[in-house]
Amino acid sequence: MIFDIYISKVALEDTNRETRRSISIVIAAFFLTFTGCGLNFAFGVYQELYETIGGPFASATPATIDLIGTLAVSLMTMGAPLSSAWTKTYGPRNVTLAGGLILGLANVLASFGQKLWHFILTQGLLLGIGTCFSYMPAVTIAPGWFDARRGLAMGLVLSGTGIGGVVWAPLLRYLNTVIGFRNTLRLTGGLGFVIISICALALRWDPDSEQRIKVELGSRGRHRVRIPLVNWQIAKSRKFFAHACGALLHSAAYYTPVYFFSAYARTLGYSSATGANFIAASNASSAGGKILLGYAADRLGRLNTLLLCTLVAAMTALGLWLPSTLFDGSQAGKALFITFAITYGIFAGAYVSLFPTSLVELFGAQHFASVNGFLYMIRGIGTLFGTPLAGTFIHHSAGFMGTAVGYEKASIMVGVFLFVATIAVGVARFESAGLTRLKA
Numbered sequence: 001m002i003f004d005i006y007i008s009k010v011a012l013e014d015t016n017r018e019t020r021r022s023i024s025i026v027i028a029a030f031f032l033t034f035t036g037c038g039l040n041f042a043f044g045v046y047q048e049l050y051e052t053i054g055g056p057f058a059s060a061t062p063a064t065i066d067l068i069g070t071l072a073v074s075l076m077t078m079g080a081p082l083s084s085a086w087t088k089t090y091g092p093r094n095v096t097l098a099g100g101l102i103l104g105l106a107n108v109l110a111s112f113g114q115k116l117w118h119f120i121l122t123q124g125l126l127l128g129i130g131t132c133f134s135y136m137p138a139v140t141i142a143p144g145w146f147d148a149r150r151g152l153a154m155g156l157v158l159s160g161t162g163i164g165g166v167v168w169a170p171l172l173r174y175l176n177t178v179i180g181f182r183n184t185l186r187l188t189g190g191l192g193f194v195i196i197s198i199c200a201l202a203l204r205w206d207p208d209s210e211q212r213i214k215v216e217l218g219s220r221g222r223h224r225v226r227i228p229l230v231n232w233q234i235a236k237s238r239k240f241f242a243h244a245c246g247a248l249l250h251s252a253a254y255y256t257p258v259y260f261f262s263a264y265a266r267t268l269g270y271s272s273a274t275g276a277n278f279i280a281a282s283n284a285s286s287a288g289g290k291i292l293l294g295y296a297a298d299r300l301g302r303l304n305t306l307l308l309c310t311l312v313a314a315m316t317a318l319g320l321w322l323p324s325t326l327f328d329g330s331q332a333g334k335a336l337f338i339t340f341a342i343t344y345g346i347f348a349g350a351y352v353s354l355f356p357t358s359l360v361e362l363f364g365a366q367h368f369a370s371v372n373g374f375l376y377m378i379r380g381i382g383t384l385f386g387t388p389l390a391g392t393f394i395h396h397s398a399g400f401m402g403t404a405v406g407y408e409k410a411s412i413m414v415g416v417f418l419f420v421a422t423i424a425v426g427v428a429r430f431e432s433a434g435l436t437r438l439k440a
Contacts, residue, residue, distance in 0.1 A: 018207070022145040026153055028202035029138035030160040032096065035195045036103060036131035038164015039188060040076060041258060043069035044279045045172045046123075048262040048272055049181060056116050062263065063391025064116070068124040069259055070387045075128025076135070077251075078380030083136040084373035088213050092137035092203040099133025100196030106130050107189025111182040123185070134196045136376070137203060140369060143356055144206035151302055151357050155294020158353035162290060162345070165258075165283025173276035212366075230370050234363055239431035240371075243362060244378050246424035247355065250310060251379035252386025253417035254348055256410060257321065258282065259387055260394070261341060264407050268337060269329040282341045286349030293350040294357075302361050303429040306354045310425050313348035314418030316340050317411055325408040348418075355379075362432050390414065 050057045050065045057065060086095045106126035113119045138157065146153040168188075175184040205213060234240050257264075261282060262275030270278075289309075297305035320340035327333030356372055363371045393409035 018145075021204075022153075022206075024202045025138075025142055025145050025204075026156055028199040029135075029142050029157040031195055031199045032135045032138045033158055033160030034164035034167075035160075035192050035199075036076065036099070036135045037158075037161035038168050038283075039192065040069065040072050040127070040131055041161055041165040041283060042168035042172055042279060043072065044259050044262040045169050045176070045276050046181070047259055048266070048275055049176055050119075051263060053181075056114055056119065060116055061391070062260075062394055063388050066259055066387055066391045068119050070255070070383060071120060071124030072128040072131065073255055073387075074380040074382075074384035075125065076131035076380070077376040077383070079129060079132035080136050080376030080380070081373040083132050084140055084369050086133075087137040087140055088369070089217065092141050092205065093200050095133050095137045096135075096200035096203055097197055099130050099135070099137075100193045100200065101130075103127060103130030103134055103196065104189040104193030107185045107192065111185035111189075134200075138199075139356060140372060141203060141205050141209070143360060143368065144209045149298055150360065151294040151297035151305075151354065152291070153294075154357050155290040155292075155297075155350075155353045159287040159290040161352065162283040162285070162287030162349055166280045166287065169276050169279040169283065173273060230374050231367055234367060234371065237431070239362055239428045242424045242427035242431065243358075244375060246310070246421045246428065247375050247379045248382040249417045249421035249424065250348075250351055251382030252389070253317070253414040253421070254313075254351070255383055255387050256390040256414050257317075257340075257344060257348075260390075260407070260410070265337070267329065267407070268324075268334050270334075278338075278341050281338075282345035283349075285342045285345035289346030289350040290353040293346075294353055297354055297357065302354055302358045303425075303432060306351060306358050307422065307425045307429055309347045309350045309354065310418060310422040313344060313351070314415055314422055316343045316347065317418055318415035320344075322408060322411040322415065325406065325411055362428065386417070 047062070047065060047069060050060070050068075051062060083095060106122050106129075109126065110119055110122035113122060139154075142157050143150055143154060172184060172188070175187065179187070204210070230240070258279070261278045262272065265275035265278050266272065293305055293309060317340075320336050320343065324333045324336035324340060327336070355375075356368075359371050359375065360368055390410040390413050393413055394407055
């Protein structure tokens with residue numbers, strides 16, 4: 001009897017310890033996405049600034065300048081397989097610390113840029129690598145600490161991207177005005193390194209994953225880095241192919257409005273400061289959507305909610321953004337755009353947090369690391385071509401009132417990509433659960 005009570009007490013203490021650990025993981029992971037991803041999602045502020053200041057950006061097209069932010073966002077996911085492999089071999093803490101150092105260095109080096117390619121190399125390429133290594137370990141380890149509330153947990157973790165955008169967009173706009181964009185880059189580089197370094201100390205694998213990794217490392221050697229390959233039976237399945245297509249097309253569409261919110265707002269007659277506020281508003285709605293829809297996904301089914309989010313995002317692009325481009329700055333056009341910015345933020349942003357939770361549902365926890373790394377790489381490839389492609393659809397035309405900038409073709413591209421992504425997610429959902437199972 002006494003022995004049973006003692007065992008129960010020890011088990012309760014272990015449970016409480018793991019609960020506290022899981023909470024600390026969520027908090028640390030939140031601030032990692034807040035810092036790295038949030039800064040990248042606020043690039044629209046720099047996009048709008050770089051289009052107007054001349055200097056290194058004189059005669060550069062919006063699509064060329066957008067390449068800076070596109071590289072950063074695409075590489076922060078394209079490096080996922082390597083980041084996952086290093087996280088297994090060297091631990092999430094060490095990889096995250098390295099990412100924080102690279103991120104800080106990228107911003108500081110960018111502040112000394114004198115030519116456009118300097119910014120592409122530092123604020124684009126190097127920043128993307130640093131962001132990948134600073135936040136991807138957290139996204140990889142966090143799902144293992146949760147089961148029933150996995151959707152809510154990942155919603156909280158990845159809401160950091162939206163809340164980060166809320167904070168960083170107006171702050172960057174203010175700092176660029178007060179101390180100049182070069183000093184702003186130096187300040188954010190130093191601050192980012194400090195935040196990431198502190199958060200890295202809280203990261204570790206959940207006990208089950210830690211045990212599996214110890215066995216794996218023991219069988220192949222402690223310091224041999226092996227990029228986890230997707231199981232062939234999974235890779236050739238229709239649900240994997242469908243999910244990969246959905247991930248590719250969603251990422252190709254997703255970042256275009258986010259990056260061009262500020263610049264597009266100017267075509268409607270808004271000031272640059274108000275344009276930055278649109279980025280913040282969309283990011284705020286994105287953060288709320290990730291949490292609320294993550295909570296709903298745990299009850300309605302993660303694949304069901306993922307399908308709903310992709311469909312509504314597609315409808316907002318063609319039903320709200322496209323019509324707003326046809327009203328030439330009228331009150332109707334402004335109202336449509338405001339509604340689009342908020343609605344798109346809620347539903348398109350929620351895909352990002354539901355995406356990793358759906359992988360566990362589709363392919364199992366034992367295959368999560370390899371599938372997650374590969375599909376995040378696919379998302380990075382989509383981002384790499386999607387936003388620059390949309391930039392080529394943005395056209396300038398001369399008129400009596402000056403040069404007009406048209407975004408209607410870019411909005412059509414976003415809507416079409418998201419609708420096809422919806423079909424792909426629907427196929428993955430059907431292959432996983434069929435038509436008879438309501439919750440999936």
